[in-house]
Amino acid sequence: MPLIESFTVDHTIMKAPQVRKAKVMNLPKGDIVEVYDLRFVKPNTTPMETAAVxxxxxLIATYMRDKMDNIIDVSPMGCRTGFYMSVYNENKKEDIQEVLIYALKKILETxxxxxxxxxxxxxxxxxxxxKAKETAKRVIEGFENGNKN
Ligand SMILES: [Zn+2]
Known part of the structure; x- marks a missing residue:
């Protein structure tokens, strides 16, 4: 299975918040699985606290499914700077980001x-x-300030 990238990404130049298509897997029967990097915190600065993560x-796993029915899994990165989301079929990074921001806004009123x-x-x-709300607010503001990609 071809991998676009994984640990080959340079974390020293990675900006946050951002949504990045980290991996595309073409399965033997023609199906596609994609993995997205939902990065909330710039790597090697101050990570999120475990309770917030x-x-x-x-909450993210719950609310993103309001808008998407092809999510396989959303799981925290061990480094506590973001989440991985696995989905099936092809998606646009911009659409994933829009759904993520929707979920973060829902968290503020949870x-x-x-x-x-x-x-x-x-x-x-x-x-x-x-703390989850504090983080969600910060990430929304980050996206709104265009601090992405
Ligand atoms: Zn739990």
């Missing part, structure tokens, strides 16, 4: 974290809606 993970009970989540105590 965790809450954002729950009062409850979905799936954050002991039964539903692997670390239900490690959540912060306040």
């Amino acid at each position: 965790h809450t954002l993970e729950h 009062t409850e974290i979905p799936g954050a009970t002991e039964k539903e989540c692997g670390n239900y105590r490690d959540h912060s809606l306040v």
